[in-house]
Amino acid sequence: MHRDYSVEMQRHCSLTHCLSCPRGLQGRVEVGPMPASSTPSTEQTLPYLGPWLEELEGHFKRYPSFQDVHVMIFVGFGFLMTFLKRYSFGAVGFNFLIAGFGLQWALLMQGWFHSLDPMDGKIKIGVESMINADFCVASCLIAYGAVLGKVSPVQLMVMTLFGVTLYAVEEYIILSLIHARDAGGSMVIHTFGAYYGLSISWMLYRPNLDQSKHRIGSVYQSDIFAMIGTLFLWMFWPSFNSAISDHGDGQHRAAINTYLSLAATVLTTIAISSLSQKTGKLDMVHIQNSTLAGGVAVGTAAEFMLMPYGSLIVGFCCGIISTLGYIYITPFMEKYLKIHDTCGIHNLHAMPGVIGGIVGAITAAAASEGVYGKEGLINTFDFTGEWKDMVPTRQGGHQAAGLCVALCFGIGGGIIVGCILRLPIWGDAPDNNCFDDEIYWELPEDEENNPPTVEYNNHMRNKAVTESNLSLERSQNLH
Amino acid sequence: MHRDYSVEMQRHCSLTHCLSCPRGLQGRVEVGPMPASSTPSTEQTLPYLGPWLEELEGHFKRYPSFQDVHVMIFVGFGFLMTFLKRYSFGAVGFNFLIAGFGLQWALLMQGWFHSLDPMDGKIKIGVESMINADFCVASCLIAYGAVLGKVSPVQLMVMTLFGVTLYAVEEYIILSLIHARDAGGSMVIHTFGAYYGLSISWMLYRPNLDQSKHRIGSVYQSDIFAMIGTLFLWMFWPSFNSAISDHGDGQHRAAINTYLSLAATVLTTIAISSLSQKTGKLDMVHIQNSTLAGGVAVGTAAEFMLMPYGSLIVGFCCGIISTLGYIYITPFMEKYLKIHDTCGIHNLHAMPGVIGGIVGAITAAAASEGVYGKEGLINTFDFTGEWKDMVPTRQGGHQAAGLCVALCFGIGGGIIVGCILRLPIWGDAPDNNCFDDEIYWELPEDEENNPPTVEYNNHMRNKAVTESNLSLERSQNLH
C-alpha cells in the first residue's frame, strides 16, 4: 500500500546541480535540507504528497515565469535599445554579450551568497537561480542604457563584472540582512541599476559629445524595432514582478497589480506626450519608455495588498512623472549635471524605482492583520525564524533602509567603477564616433545592394548621369 | 495528523482583488461561494486536496495561457497592422493605446456582469478576468483593422469605449442568457468585432479617399514587420481558443483542433494565392492574413468533438474563402457597398467568424452521448443547473441564436457608434492625410541621417557632383 517514494525523492534531489565544486565531485549531487514544511513526515498521507508537491510547486511551476523573464532580458532590453539609427547592432549585440556573460557570473556570485551548501561546498542551481541570475543581469542592462553608444565592449564587460558583484552583495544586505521584501526589484534591480549606470555615465562625461549628436536619434524603422522591445517588456512585466513571489496568493497579487499599473501608465503616458507638444503629436520616445514606468514602480509593493486602485494610482502617476522626465529632466541633467543618459533610464528606472521603494515602505507599514489575516501577514512578509517578532510598521522602516542601501550601492559603486573605466586602456570610441556601429561591427555594404534602394539609386545614378550628360549635351548644344 | 488548511484557504481566497469597491474596503477581500465540486468536505482526504486542487487548476494553470493571449493582443494585432508603409507608428502605437485603455474598461464592464459579488459589491479579479479582458479588447482591435489610418486617436478611444460596453452586454446575452458555448469567440469576439468595425467604416466612408491611396500599400520592410504579428497570432492561436475552456479534455481538444485547422489554412492560402495570380507569384497580404482564418473558424467548435479531420476541413475551406475574399470581395465592398476595409477584416474575421458560428451550431446539434459519453456531454456543453434538461439539438439552435445576436450587436452597434463618430468634433485626418503617421506622431527626420542611405547618398551626392563636374570638365574640354 505504501508507494515507494525513494524514486521521487531521488529525482527531486538531483534536480539541483553543482556549479562550482572546490572539493571535487564526490558521489552524487545532493540538496541541502529541505524547508520543514515539505519534509516527508512519517504519517500516511503526507509522505506521499510531500516531495511531489514540493517538486511541483518549487521547481516546475516557475519555469514559464523564467522563460518570460528570459524574453524580457534578451528581446525586451535588447530591442528597446535599438532605437538609435546607427547603433542597433551594438544595442542588441552587446546586450546579448552582457547578458550571456552576466548570467554566468551571477550564478556564481548569487550562489556563494544564497545557495552554497555548507555540507559539501557546492552551489545548487535550479530554475529559481536562473530567474535570479536574469534579475541580476537586468540591473546591468539598465546601467547599459545610460552609457549606450559611448563605451567599448570591454568597458561593458568590466561594468558587468563589477555590477553583478555589487548586485549580489547589495541584494544579500537588503533581502537577507535588512529583511526588506522586494519581489519585483524596484529597489534591488531598478534603483541600484539605474544609479549605477548614471554614476558611471557621469564619471565618463564627454564634453565634446555633440560631435556625435547627429547620430543620437532614430529613424522610422529603428523606432518600430524598439517597439518590439517595449511590448515584450510590457507584456511580460507581470511575470517579472511575480517570478519569485510565494506561490499562490502573493504571486497572483503581484501579477495582477503589475498588470493594472502598466495599463494605467499607457494612458497617462500617451496623454502627457500629446499635451506636452504644441502640435499635440505623440513622441515615440515616450511610448517606448514611459509606458513601462508603472511596472517598475509597483515592483516592491506588487505582492503586498496594494489593491487594484492603489496599482492604478501608482501607474497613473508614474506615467506622468516619467514622461515629464523625458521632456524636462533629461535635458536638465545633461546640461547642468553633466550626466548624459542615452536611453533616459533616469525616467524609466531611477525615479520609478525610488517611487516603488517608497510605495513599498508605506504599503508594508500600513499592513494589518485585518487586511492580510494572521497567516497572510506572516507569509507575505516572511515573519518567520529570527524575524518572527517583526511588526508591519517596523517592516516599513526596513523597506526604507533597503532603498537607501540600493541608492548607496548604485551611486557609490558607479563612481568607483566609473573611475576604473576612465583609465585610457579600454579602447572606447572617440567623441566623434559615438553611437556608431561602424567601429565595432563589420557592417554590410549597403552602398551597392540595398534591396529597396538599390534599384532606385541605380536608377537615380543613371538619372544623375543622364542629367549630367544632358547638361553636357545641353552645354554642348549651347555652343 | 490533520494539516491545517486555513492557510491554503486563506491564500486561495485572497487571490481575488477588489477593483471597484462602492461600499469601501471592509475587512479583507473574500471570494464568493466556490463551485460545489471543490468545496472542502468533512472527509479526511478531501479537505486536504480540495482547495489546493482548485487553486492549482483554477488559477495557476491559466497564467501561461494568459501570457500567450497577451502577446497576441499587443504584439500580434499590433504588428499585423504595421504593413502600411507610412502608418506603422499608428498601427503599433494606437493598438497599444486601445488595448491599454480597453482592458481596464473591460475589467470593470465584465466584472459588473460576471464577477460582481452580491455579498460585498466588489468585483473579483483573477487570471481569468485578465484573459476575458484581453478577449474583449481583441474585438475592438479587430474593429480597428477596418478603420486603420482613417480615424483619430480620440475616435479610437470612443470606439473602444462603446465597443467594450457592447461586447460585455452581447457576451452576457450569448453566453449566460442564451447559454451558447463559444470558447474561442468565433461569434462573441470575431463576428461581433468585425461587423462592428465594418459598420463604423461604412458610416465613416470617405468618397475622396483616393487622395491618400498612394499610401495604402506596403514596403519591403513593413511587410516583414507585419509577419511578426502574423506569426505570433498564428502560433498562440491554440492558446487563445483554449484559454478559458474547461481544464483537461476540453482545453486539449480546443488547442489541438485549432492547431490542425491553422496548419491546413496555411497550405490552401498559399496555393490559392499563387493560383490566383497569372504569374503564380505569392501575395504577402494573403500570407499575412488568410493563414489565420482557420483559427477564427474553429473558435466555437474547437472544444467540441470536431475531430481532427473536421478541423482540417474547416481550415482547408477557410484558407480558400479568405484568400478569395481578399481578391474579389474586398474590392467589391469598397466599390459597391462603400465599405473601405483597410486590413481586410471581412476576410480574416467576419466571414470565418460566421463560418465558425455555423460549424459550432452544427457540431453541437450533432453531439451525442455515444461520442462524448454522458458526463462528457454534460461537461462540454455545461448542461447543469437550470440547463440540465437541455439536449444537443436544442443547443444547436441556441448556438445559431447566439450568432444572430453577435451579428445584430455588431452591425447595430457599429451604425450607432458610427453616427457618433461622424460628429465633426473628433479631429480626424483630412482625406489626403489618411494612412499617414505625420499628423499624429513626431517623426524622426530621415532626410539627413538615414543610416544605410546617408553614406550612400552622400557618396551618391558626391558622385552626382563628380559626374556633374565631370560633365563640366568634359564640357570644358570640348571647347
Add this chain to the structure above:
Amino acid sequence: MHRDYSVEMQRHCSLTHCLSCPRGLQGRVEVGPMPASSTPSTEQTLPYLGPWLEELEGHFKRYPSFQDVHVMIFVGFGFLMTFLKRYSFGAVGFNFLIAGFGLQWALLMQGWFHSLDPMDGKIKIGVESMINADFCVASCLIAYGAVLGKVSPVQLMVMTLFGVTLYAVEEYIILSLIHARDAGGSMVIHTFGAYYGLSISWMLYRPNLDQSKHRIGSVYQSDIFAMIGTLFLWMFWPSFNSAISDHGDGQHRAAINTYLSLAATVLTTIAISSLSQKTGKLDMVHIQNSTLAGGVAVGTAAEFMLMPYGSLIVGFCCGIISTLGYIYITPFMEKYLKIHDTCGIHNLHAMPGVIGGIVGAITAAAASEGVYGKEGLINTFDFTGEWKDMVPTRQGGHQAAGLCVALCFGIGGGIIVGCILRLPIWGDAPDNNCFDDEIYWELPEDEENNPPTVEYNNHMRNKAVTESNLSLERSQNLH
C-alpha cells in the same frame, strides 16, 4: 467517501484524438493502455490521484514547452533566415509553408510509427505529438537553411515530404530499435537535418551561382530582423532540449545544462569573431548563428548528468568551432567540395550535432550508479522492459550507433532526394535570379513611395539636377 473517478478517466481518455481513422469512427475515442505506474489501483488513495496525476503530468505540463518550441520553429527559424537582403519574404514565408505542411505530414508519419493504437487503428494526438511534429519539422527547416534562395517552393515541398518520412523512420530506428536516448535531438534532428540539407545542396550545386552573388549578403535592417530569430531560438532552446524529457529530474537537468552551454557559447563566439578579424570588429553572421551552437551540442547529453562544468565546456568549445567554421570551412566547402551552404548550417547544426552525439555517447558510457543512483540510472536511460539488462557502457555504444544511423539517413536520403530535385520539372530559379524574392513574390513597389527614402531621394534628385544645372550654368558661365 469514494469520489467517482469515471469522470476524470473519461476526460483523460478523450484527450487524444483520432487523426486517421481507416475503420471509421466507432463509438468514442479511447487511449491505449496507460503505463503501469499510473494505472489506478484498487487501494484507497491511489485511484484518487492516479489518473489526475497522469493527466497533469503527461499532458498539461508540456503545453508551455510546446508553445516555446512552436515559437522557435516559426519565428526562430523563420527570422533567422531573413538576413539575406532580398530574400526575407522567401525566408519567413517559405519557412511558414514548410512548417505548416510538414507538421501535418509529421503527425501522420510519427503517428504510424509511435502512437497507432493496434486496438482500433487510430492515431492518438496529444501535446507530445505536437512537440514531436515540431521537432520533425525542425530537421526540414535546418535542411532548408542549406538551400535557402536556390530552390523553388515546389522543391521545398518535395524536400519536406521526403524529409519528414526519412525522419520518422530514422527516429524510430534510433530511439526505438537501437534504444539511443536523444532528448534534444543532436543526432535525430540536427545531424540528420543538416546532412540531409547539405547533401541536397551538393546535388543541386550551381556552378554559375556567382551570377547571383551580389545578393548573398545582408543589409543593416535584415541583420536586425535575423537577430529576432536568433534570440528567440537562443532563449527557448532550454525548452527545446527539455520538451520531451521525463518530468522532474531529467527535464530540469536538460533545461539547466542547455542554458549554461548557450551562455558559454555567446562569450566564445564573440571573442573568436573579434579575434579573427584584423580590425577586431564583430561579424553579425557569427553572432546570429554560432551563439546557438552550444544548444545543439548538448542536445543529447542535456538530460544526462553532464554537470554544469561539462555544459560550460561543451558550449565553450562549440562557440570556437562554429565561428571558425564560418571563417574557414564554409568557403572551403564551397570552393573544393562544391557544397554551397547559404545559412552555414554545417557550422551551426552539422558539426555541433555530431559533437553532441559524441558527447552523449561518452556521457552515457561514463554513467554509474554512484552518480545517478540506481533508480535514477534506470529512469534516465529507460533501462526497463526488454532493455532492463542494459549497462551504461553498452548504452554508450548504442548512442554511437544512433549517430551513425542519423548520418547515413541524412547523407543517403539527401543524395536520393537531391537526384529527384534535379529533374527539370520543379521550376527552380535561374542562376542569376537566386536569393531574389522577385520571382516568387509580388513585391511592393518601393521605388515611388518608400517612406523614409522617397523624400530624401526626391530631394536628392533635385539636388542632383541642381548640381547638374549648376554645372550647366557654370559651364555656360565659363564661356
